[in-house]
Amino acid sequence: MNKRLAPALLFPGQGSQHPGMGRQLMEHHPEARAAIEESGDAIGTDLVRLLRDGSMEELTRTELAQPAILAVSVAAYRVYRGSLQGPPPCWLAGHSLGEFSALACAGALALGDAVRLVQARGRLMAEAARRQPGGMVAALGIAPERAEAICREVTESRRFGVVVPANYNSASQTVLSGQLPALEEAERLVREAGGSAARLAVGGAFHSPLMATAREAFGEELSAVRLAPPLLPVLSSVTGKRMPDTESGLAELLQRQLTAPVRWTAVMAKLAAAGASEAVEAGPGGVLKRLAAGTVLRVLAMEEDGEREELAHRIRRRRMLSFLEGCLAVAVGTRNEEGDALVYSREVEAPARELERLLREAESAPAVPDGDRLEQAERLLGRVLAGKRMPEGERLERVARLAAAHGLRPVATGAR
Structure with a gap:
């Protein structure tokens, strides 16, 4: 992980569901099971059973898929911040439905409200789909501009119905949404264009005009819940910009997204411009990880084999490197009270140089710095502070605070 910037947290949308999703999180992390049970209680549904035993047919039902995906996403985030001790993310972003997961994790929505909202959202979307049947198709291997042109051509012909771009997922993947005859014609034109x-x-x-009735009705659902200012920065997949802090602004975006396209490429561009180089996909599967291929963002998906373990390793390494950096920063930044130049050179400069060497060695090695290295850094910091004539009590307190901030126990007050 980039030690200067925490990872972004990404939350997938509908289509990421699969049988058994969240099972390993529930089995290995109590906070994950608690989040899923809390989510199920909010809507009177046994989500633990659904996630453990539900079929793909059940999980594809919109009114079940949406609360299930949100529950697994929030569970994954709580594992990231809890068991894995991940740092607060630099940004949160959700793909369509994933925005509700992001807002719940950012403190803008209570979990129970978020689950009830997405259940209602799913029900309203399913009702709209029954009134105006349609579907979605991923156009692969053609530019977004070509996909837009195909949608215009099909819709403006007035022969097949409506089809529009629904998800701008990557430079070579645009999802189209619309009436079934229009989708079939769009598919033909995509293949004709080489995709x-x-x-x-x-x-x-x-994410098409066919969801207009759902959008209108969802406004009433949104008015019944409290939307608080997010405690962490959240990107909107409708605009590609930071979500507003106002309740009305948040509600407007969440309502608008039902008929607006998901601008995921704009979200990725914003993260890159902000300096993010790594992200964690918190939720089912690894859809967003695959969409990030070819971008500057390296994504670890918490549900993919081995990636949660790699994430845990990276978080531990980041925390230990941050502790070493903190030791060096305290050593350099503490006021000096030693007036003898020779003593200063021996008791301050020499251990400070050794501390810097330890940090550089740890940065160049892929392994997590071991306990001996951390203990050595702590003792070197103690020498520097003593050399600068900091009183012993203050010195021990400073080292203890620094260690505690990184989840460690100082050597001076007990074993790690």
Whole structure:
């Protein structure tokens, strides 16, 4: 992980669901099971059973898929911040439905309210889909501009119905949404343009004008919950910009997203411009990880084999490097009270140089700095502070505070 900037947290949307999702999180992390049980209690549904035993057919039902995905996403975030002791993310961003997960994790929505909202959202979207049947197809291997042109051509012909760009996922993947005859014609034109087309396992033409009735009704659902200012920065997939702090602004975006396209490429561009180089996909599967291929962002998906373990390793390494950096910063930044130049050179400068060497060695090695190295850094810091004539009590307190901030126990007050 970039030690200067914490990772971004990304939350997937509908289509990421799969049988058994969240099972390992529930089995190994009590906070994950608690989040999923709390989510199920909020809507009177046994989500633990659904996630453990539910079929793909059940999980594809919009009114079940949305609360299930949100529950697993919030569970993954709580594991990241809890068991794994991950740092607060630099940004949170959600793909469509994932925005509700992001806002719940950022403190803008209570978990129970978030689950009830997305259940209502799913129900309203399913009702809209029954009124106006449709679907979604991923256009692969063609530029977004070409996908837009195909949608215009099909829709303006007035022969097939409506089809629009629904998700700008990457430079070579744009998801189209619309009425089934229009989708079939769009698929033909995508292939004619040299691309390929893949139908998505969703229950309607989401993020299209066919969801207009759902959008209108969802406004009433939003008015019944409290939306607080996010405690962490959240990017909107509707605008590609930071979400507002006002309740009305948040509600407007969450309502608008039902018929607006997901501008995921704009979200990725914003993260890159902000200096983010690494991210964690908190939720089912690894859809967003795959969409990030070819960008500057390296994504670890918490549900993919071995990646949660790699994430835990990276978090530990980051925390230990941060402790070493903190030792050096305290050593350099503490006021000096030693007037003898020779003593200063021997008791301050020499251990400070050794402390810097320890940090540089640790930065160049892929392994987590071991306990001996951390103990050595702590003792070197103690020597520097003593050399600068800091009183012993203050010195021990300073070292203890620094260690505690990184989840460590100082050598001076007990073993690690």
